[in-house]
Amino acid sequence: MxxxxxxxxxxxxxxxxxxxxxxxxxxxxxxxxxxxxxxxxxxxxxxxxxxxxxxxxxxxxxxxxxxxxxxxxxxxxxxxxxxxxxxxxxxxxxxxxxxxxxxxxxxxxxxxxxxxxxxxxxxxxxxxxxxxxxxxxxxxxxxxxxxxxxxxxxxxxxxxxxxxxxxxxxxxxxxxxxxxxxxxxxxxxxxxxxxxxxxxxxxECVITNARTAEMVKLTENSCRDVQIAFANELSMICDELNINVWELISLANRHPRINILQPGPGVGGHCIAVDPWFIVSKTPEQAKLIYQARKVNDSKPKWVIDKVKIAISDFLQEHPSRTANSITIACYGLAFKANIDDLRESPALMISKEIVKLHQGQTFLVEPNISSIPVDIDASLISISKAIDEADIHVMLVDHEEFKDQKPENAIVVDTKGIWL
Missing domain, CATH: 3.40.50.720 (NAD(P)-binding Rossmann-like Domain)
Structure with missing residues (x-):
């Protein structure tokens, strides 16, 4: 038919x-x-x-x-x-x-x-x-x-x-x-x-039963979540040991059987950040690794926010005449990944919201793929060039193509994607 x-x-x-x-x-x-x-x-x-x-x-x-x-x-x-x-x-x-x-x-x-x-x-x-x-x-x-x-x-x-x-x-x-x-x-x-x-x-359209088809998608995204969790955990380890994690991963990936993913501020979107929980909720006793990967990735935004707090402290030490409420922070990227406008489950959006809430001074948001910001964020959406010119602290959250050609000079940078380091 x-x-x-x-x-x-x-x-x-x-x-x-x-x-x-x-x-x-x-x-x-x-x-x-x-x-x-x-x-x-x-x-x-x-x-x-x-x-x-x-x-x-x-x-x-x-x-x-x-x-x-x-x-x-x-x-x-x-x-x-x-x-x-x-x-x-x-x-x-x-x-x-x-x-x-x-x-x-x-x-x-x-x-x-x-x-x-x-x-x-x-x-x-x-x-x-x-x-x-x-x-x-x-x-x-x-x-x-x-x-x-x-x-x-x-x-x-x-x-x-x-x-x-x-x-x-x-x-x-x-x-x-x-x-x-x-x-x-x-x-x-x-x-x-x-x-x-x-x-x-x-x-090819490959036939199986309904339960296996449902599990296929969950498995694909859980596998990637575990791989990202390894990269994110590695980035926190390297920060503690004063090692450039992006250089480390680049060198490790020269081995023919190693392919470590890139770390970031967390995991977002309506797939990788969500699907593993569907497996864990059904089989909590068996899904121990999948559960732990979710916990690692969900904890990364807090780690980034702590790095921003340290950056504020460092700035005040370098500029003793300034106060916290005079510092301007720019957050680059709100989408859950590069070059899209999708904000679902976005760690960048979550981090930006928290910075706006905790920071006493002004916070700029830069997201070239949207024309307006969510109504629950009390901050301004501005251009890349304005943020680079006027912000004191720059927080790189999403590696949009537009950000790669413009870089703040002689400024404090918290770079979660390694594109300005």
Whole structure:
């Protein structure tokens, strides 16, 4: 059965590019989002996120009539759910647990428009078992339809999980080129998912079961989190021993079987900083290394803030006529990684907020990829050149390309990325 109309629920950093790729292949695509600003922006042929080349694809798809955005789901042949999976609130020291309320809400929203022959695919990064839970929510909402957990291959509606595996800043290319892992609740669910994704995916679509597909994404990001934790821990060790960690890593990586990652101010984004907790929350007794890596990376922002406090003290010693409230600090970068505008779980944003809170003087924020700062930060967003000219202490948090060509001279620098050292 062909898929003539495709619905993508959640038009964020994954949902919108996915919707655009289907539309670019002349499929009718209905994007669904509760954010009215996003809906209106997309329907003008514009985008509300920063992602290279995506603006041109969306503009063409909307102009040609293949893509539209709505607030309420409409009938379609395939539904892809790409909504956030945050944590539930927890006390300090507790293991965060995943919050599936957005998946549940999306499931209940599409349930009224489901029909026999449809397929629902969960793309949201999810804890193991989430796809089965989604199928249960759909079955509860539509008792007139059958689902795989009820009748297996003969289900009216097929269910599968296919995690996104793309790098922000390269999403358009990687959506097409990367292999996809597809886990259906039945063989038919998997095969129909492959048929759908092959609309634009040139990489291989590898079939497994739903639980393994869910665990694949969590495993990939947990592995990287552990590797980053090693680099971050190494940076703190080297600081204690007065060793340049970036030179050390460069030398160590000359060995043919060593590939140490680069340290930074922590780990951010809605993947690496989040996904390992999904594993730890399910298997806390077994996931000891993954848990410890999370603790190391989550502790790095505090370490950076302590370095800023030391920098303030050093500045006052060098300038005895100055007071703390006369010192200006510039924080370079708010995004969770270089050359994007994504602030989700960003350690740079967290550090900047804390500096604004603790510092008695003025704090400048420099982020070339956004036009305004979050409303809960009482600081000014300024240009790179102004920050370099006017700040007393410079805190490098994100290695955006724009920062590499401009460097403060004869100033106190806290460089978490090693680009000004």
């Amino acid at each position: 062909s898929f003539e109309t495709i619905s993508v629920v959640g038009l964020g950093y994954i949902g919108l590019p996915t919707a655009a790729m289907f539309a670019s292949r002349k499929k009718k695509v209905i994007g669904v989002d509760v954010n009215q600003h996003a809906v209106e922006t997309i329907n003008r042929g514009e985008i509300h996120i920063v992602e290279p080349d995506l603006d041109m694809i969306v503009h063409a798809a909307v102009t040609e009539g293949y893509l539209k955005a709505v607030s309420t789901p409409e009938p379609a042949d395939a539904f892809l759910i790409a909504v956030p999976t945050p944590f539930k609130e927890c006390a300090g020291g507790e293991i965060p647990e995943p919050d599936l309320r957005f998946i549940e809400a999306a499931s209940k929203a599409i349930a009224p428009v489901l029909k026999k022959g449809d397929i629902v695919i969960l793309e949201s990064t999810s804890p193991v078992g989430a796809t089965e839970q989604m199928a249960e929510w759909l079955a509860e909402a539509r008792s007139d339809l059958t689902f795989p957990q009820m009748v297996g291959e003969n289900a009216d509606v097929n269910i599968a999980h296919c995690p996104e595996r793309v790098l922000p800043g390269h999403v358009v290319r990687e959506l097409v080129e990367n292999d996809r892992v597809i886990g259906g609740l039945t063989k038919k669910c998997s095969e129909r998912s492959v048929e759908l994704y092959k609309t634009f995916v040139q990489g």
